[in-house]
Amino acid sequence: MTEASEGPAWRRRAVERSIRAVRQRAEQRVQRFLDTAQEVIAEKGTTDFTVQEIVDRSEQSLRSFYQHFNGKHELLLALFEDALARSAANIRETALAKRDPLQRLKVAVEMLYESSRPDPNVQRPLFNDFALQLLVRHPTEVAAAHLPLLVLFTELIEDAAKEGAISADRPRRVAALMMQTTMFTAHANGSTFSDHSTPLTAEEVWRFCLGGISGQPGGPHPDREE
Known part of the structure; x- marks a missing residue:
């Protein structure tokens, strides 16, 4: 024209x-x-x-x-997406302050775990209440909302793999599995199938994830620089 x-x-x-x-x-x-x-x-x-x-x-x-x-659901979804985007930006900033790629990934896992864990002293209704409803009813929207975090974790895994710290042939898939493991464990901590006397810690979750992607119990290089 x-x-x-x-x-x-x-x-x-x-x-x-x-x-x-x-x-x-x-x-x-x-x-x-x-x-x-x-x-x-x-x-x-x-x-x-x-x-x-x-x-x-x-x-x-x-x-x-x-x-x-379209209704209350879309309003909450908008807030949920904004909150996750801010969380991803905060995790990125904190993780990238570390020089070692493996430590960056460790920081990301531990921060995601702490932000996903139910805390009686911190009200997180968007994450504790709405997120669970959303996961059951609208899984596609959940995936879209978590995209900033998925992109971040994929980048961190790729960086660690380039340094030879881990092996990750399919970094995006590994990132998704790591995120799901971290968030589900955080939500389930203190439930009927967990040990109430010794709740799981962010460090334990990180060690479990690291063992999975490194193929070594507890992960490689336990004394890498913080």
Whole structure:
């Protein structure tokens, strides 16, 4: 299509400005809904709230809410994805402060374990309540939400493999298995099939994962530089 067939330049500029303005207003409305929902979750310590509560508190309309979200589930999913993205960024920053690739991976596993573990002193309803519901009902959305973490763990495993610390022929698959093992163990810690007197630690989970990817019990190089 030629420039002439698209209309005068001034018309295109006017339309583009209008679209940008509409998009900006929509983004601001969405953010108000997200911020309000986050406040309500923090106050209640649970995801047990209604859409109408969020609408009233955000001082927006129900019609506006449903223009942007298909329901409460999509609102929570947006918060869940944002929280996981921030968690991945935090883990990345902390892990990359280590010089040794194997220690970077260790930090990532231990941080993921601690952030996934139920803690009576820390309210994490998005992870402890909603995440489990999401896993059962919408596994595809769970996979998409965890993509930033999967990318990070894949990179860390590839780096460790390049240094000869571990062997990883399929790093992305290994990363997924490591993440699932870490998060499931964290959620299950203290359940009926675990030892209540001696709860599992992040170090134990790391040693188990390392043994799996190295083929050696406890993993190689136990005295590598921290």
